[in-house]
Amino acid sequence: MEEEKKNRVSMVVLSGDMDKLFAAFIIATGAAASxxxxxxxxxFWGLKALQKKEATGKSFFGRMLGMINGGGITKAxxxxxxxxxxxxxxxxxxxxxxxxxxxxxxxQLAIELGVKMYGCQMSMDVMEIPREKMIDExxxxxxxxxxxxxxxxxxxxxxx
Numbered sequence: 001m002e003e004e005k006k007n008r009v010s011m012v013v014l015s016g017d018m019d020k021l022f023a024a025f026i027i028a029t030g031a032a033a034s035x036x037x038x039x040x041x042x043x044f045w046g047l048k049a050l051q052k053k054e055a056t057g058k059s060f061f062g063r064m065l066g067m068i069n070g071g072g073i074t075k076a077x078x079x080x081x082x083x084x085x086x087x088x089x090x091x092x093x094x095x096x097x098x099x100x101x102x103x104x105x106x107x108q109l110a111i112e113l114g115v116k117m118y119g120c121q122m123s124m125d126v127m128e129i130p131r132e133k134m135i136d137e138x139x140x141x142x143x144x145x146x147x148x149x150x151x152x153x154x155x156x157x158x159x160x
Contacts, residue, residue, distance in 0.1 A: 003153070005153060005154060005155040006037065006153045006154060006155065007035065007036050007037060007155060008036060008037040008038070008039065008150070008153065008154040008155060008156075009027070009028070009031045009036055009037070009038045009039070009154060009155070009156045009157075009158065010039045010041070010147065010150045010151040010154040010156070010157045010158070011024060011027070011028065011038070011039065011040045011041065011157070011158045011159075011160060012041050012043060012046075012147065012158070012159045012160070013040055013041065013042045013043070013046035013049065013160050014043055014044055014045065014046050014159065014160065015045055015046055015079070015160060016045035016046055016047070016048030016049065016069070016076055017045075017076060017077065017078060017079035018076040018077055018078045018079070018088060018091065018103065019078050019079050020079060020160050021046075021048075021049050021073065021076055021103055022103060022106070023160055024040065024046075024049075024158075024160045025049075025103065025106035025107055025109075025110055026106065027158065027160075028040055028110050028115045029106060029109050029110050029113055029115070031156075032110065032113035032114060032115050033113060036155075037114075037116075038110070038113075038114075038115040038116065039115075039116050039118070039147070039150045039151075039154070040110075040115060040116065040117045040118065041118050041120060041142070041146075041147040041150075042117065042118065042119050042120060042123075043119075043120035043122075043123045044120070044123045044127070045069070046160075047119055047120070047123060047124065047127065047129055047134075048069060048070075048071065048072065048073060048075070048076055049073050049076070049103075049107065050073075050117060050119055050134045050135055050138045051071045051072050051073070051129065051133055051134060051135070052071070052072060052133055052134065052135060053071055053072040053074065053075075054071060054072075054133050055067075055071065056069070056071060056127070056128055056129045056130070056133050057127075057128040057129075058128055059128065062127070062128030063128075065127055065128070066127075066128070066129075069127075071133075073103045073104055073107060074103070074104060075088075076088070076103060078091055107135075111137045116139055117137070117138050117139060118138070118139045118140075118141065118142045118146070118147070119131075119134060119138055119139075119141045119142075120141065120142070120143070120144070120147075121141035121142060121143050122143065122144070124141055
């Protein structure tokens, strides 16, 4: 007999691209607003969505990675047509003119709706992003085993 799935969406957020983060947060807020439990597991480049606008990294490579990554959700570029930051600016202007909610506002709405956001401990260790460089509302970092438990019992699992 198959177990009953919980009314939950479990999502791996691997990308830190603006358009993919929009998709992840729009799905998360939509699901939470409709009464679903939402678990978001941010790994590698997806951690950008949870970072504060602060430098990261202790080692030479960690600091280089922190500079390349740029840190923070406001530095997310579109996956296409980034144009060295011009794409982010252009899309920002276009979205504002159409009254589209910003990524920062979507993330805040997700928090207010009770979406649980977790950073991947392994990715944080590799990329030298300590917990104190993450937004205060993020849950304590977890491993893939925790996410798999959540996903196993979820009605919907997504990878973005």
